[in-house]
Amino acid sequence: MRTMWKITILLCCLLGLSLSGAELLTEGGRSRYEIVLPADAVPAEQTAARELQSFLKQISGVELPIVASPSGPAIFIGQSPETASALGIPDWKRLKPDEIRLKSAGGNLYLAGDRPRGTLYAVYELLEKEFGVRFWTADATHVPKREKLELPQIDLRYAPPFEVRAAGYDLIRHDPRFSARTRNNGHGVVDSVEWGGSEQLLGGVHTFSENMPLFSRDKDFASHPEWFSERDGKRVPRQLCLSNPEMRKELTRRVLERLRNYPETRYISVSQDDNHDFCRCAACEAFVKSHGSQSDLLIDAINQVAAAVEKEFPGVYVETLAYYYTRSAPKRVRARRNVVVRYCTIEAASFHPLESEANRALEQDLQEWSRMADHFMIWNYVTDFTKYYQPHPNWHTAAPDLRFFRKCGAISIYEQGSWNGGGAVADLADLRAWLLSKLLWNPDLDTEKLMDEFVTGYYGPAAPAVKSYLQVMEQSARRRPDCRNTCYAPSTAGWLEPAVLVKSYREMEQAYGRVKDDPVYGPRMAAATVPIRAALLERRELLSPPAGKRLPELQDVDVNQAAVETVSRMKRAGVARVNEGGLSPDEWVEQTARGYGVLPNDGERPTAAGSGPYHAWSIRKAAELHALGRELFWEKDPAASVGEAARMPNTHNEWHIQGFGFPAGTFELYAELRCDSGAPAGNAIRVGTYDWSRRREFHRDIPAAEISGENYRAVRIGTVTLNDDICIFIAPVVNPAVRNVWIDRIILIPRKSGR
Ligand SMILES: [Zn+2]
Known part of the structure; x- marks a missing residue:
């Protein structure tokens, strides 16, 4: 009988169990465990030990000491002979890139992995999998509190399929x-x-x-x-x-x-x-x-x-x-x-x-x-x-x-x-x-x-x-398999159904209203509502229908107020740019106002407009200027309508000027341009439109002779029909005979129907 007990105890020890069940890592603010970090640990393994110590303390209130050799039960961190033997690893170099090993044995816990990062990843795996920690963002970590922590019974070996990963x-x-x-x-x-x-x-x-x-x-x-x-x-x-x-x-x-x-x-x-x-x-x-x-x-x-x-x-x-x-x-x-x-x-x-x-x-x-x-x-x-x-x-x-x-x-x-x-x-x-x-x-x-x-x-x-927002956006997109938006989709017009947009906008606003004063969820929801708000504001056919009335659900939306509130939520989220090119929240508002045709004109009335309606906007107001300071420069120029203009050296043909969100409709498109050229020959610049959903380009190359000199000429590009999927772009054409091209304004003259 006594022999039987001995065997049972031995078995329990081998299995890492106490007679009363699993080993307790911490209980009532106390622990017998130590974190063992080998003397030759690499910096990331040292970090792993500190991270484990810090999170165990946040979870249980107990700070486990970090020691070089254990005096009792322990959590072994990193690559040491004890861990190699417990995990059965003859040679650490045989681990796959970033492989992790987690194992409980003999009342101890072993956390190790490929150098330099594997051990650190093993610690995070443990914290997430066993203790419910969640690293939502750099500033938001969820740490559940526990009175009593059991030593996890775990035996995990994992290597990611991709050795290099970057979101x-x-x-x-x-x-x-x-x-x-x-x-x-x-x-x-x-x-x-x-x-x-x-x-x-x-x-x-x-x-x-x-x-x-x-x-x-x-x-x-x-x-x-x-x-x-x-x-x-x-x-x-x-x-x-x-x-x-x-x-x-x-x-x-x-x-x-x-x-x-x-x-x-x-x-x-x-x-x-x-x-x-x-x-x-x-x-x-x-x-x-x-x-x-x-x-x-x-x-x-x-x-x-x-x-x-x-x-x-x-x-x-x-x-x-x-x-x-x-x-x-x-x-x-x-x-x-x-x-x-x-x-x-x-x-x-x-x-x-x-x-x-x-x-x-x-x-x-x-x-x-x-x-x-x-x-x-x-x-x-x-x-x-x-x-x-x-x-x-x-x-x-x-x-x-x-x-x-x-x-x-x-x-x-x-x-x-x-x-x-x-x-x-x-x-x-x-x-x-x-x-x-x-x-x-x-x-x-x-x-x-x-x-x-x-x-x-x-x-x-x-x-x-x-x-619900995530679900209905996906459902709406799935109902339009013909929509082939790329990672440069200019609008939601090709897939987001008005009824879905409006419903989702309402739901998200109501949810925000309920948490807006909450210090944790308020700011998160303020940011989360921006996409649906911006999508609605940019769908002018809904808020400013050319003929007829708005949908009943949108009667009370004040476009100006909605735009101002959206921008304030963008800024509250600490955002300085809202697209890859560098559009700022303030520029976004300007772009939105431009789409409603309410942005004030710059400079003199264009001759081509006669006494009729027109839009004439400085290029900075009409488009985004990419590669500013590298291949495109914003310069003082007294001849320009706002005293400043965009200068593009004619050494490349990138679309560093691109504008979206113009009023919808058919227009005569003009660009006010000039170029520096001692002996004008060949073309100076290309101006055109690109339809991102149909993938169609329209452009005109402007001969240098037509725009050389100190004064801007309003050059007719052509008749264009604009919608949310179409941008206006300007690019040089790489011509050594032209040093610089200068761009002042974009002019749109609405085309009367039947003309
Ligand atoms: Zn070649």
């Missing part, structure tokens, strides 16, 4: 602590050793001649124009001439030199610039013709670089983009084993998974690529860059897309969201950042459950309205 939201990017807590370690994540560091891609992206340029568009272009792309018979500093043997040699030399300067590098970016101007010289064209595509030429050049890299830096991967004109896979040239192709989904129809009819071309491209290369990174676009704040119901595309990327062999994912602003007003960006982080870590999790959990926890008493 590209500014909420995550600026805070290495929150990045670590949400298991983000990739593109844009602050590289902090204390919080586990991040996987950097040397140069970032567009390294031919843009970011951390391998070739300078000034110096190298001046001395070797033949290394750059040829367009319309002229060399331009836009992309590289990839067939040029001297350029390839020099590219290889520079890449090797860069790697010598950054010996820690694992991935180096050797990637095309952010434009469509690939080289069209005879040699490049001949290569493309004989091999099949621009991607063949690109991979052929990158392979040459990668072969040299492999000799000197065997563990380094050379990254290049599959983007725009290289999005389709090569026909003949296979990527070397140390090349990693970063596939970009910029053209995708946002509300549909990639494996669906709407995105068949992209799906096939990636599948074909996966036969022509071994390694992939993905640059996925998951927000609306034109309007971060616009409802963008793509919630259920993330998980299937990630599973598709996993199937195609992706090792690294960048989910580009509202990365440079927008904050919480970017269509529930808090939820997006959290959800995407969870799915990046494990794409097999249930989206529905995750969303429900976040919304319930984060929006509290207002959660039912938010859930």
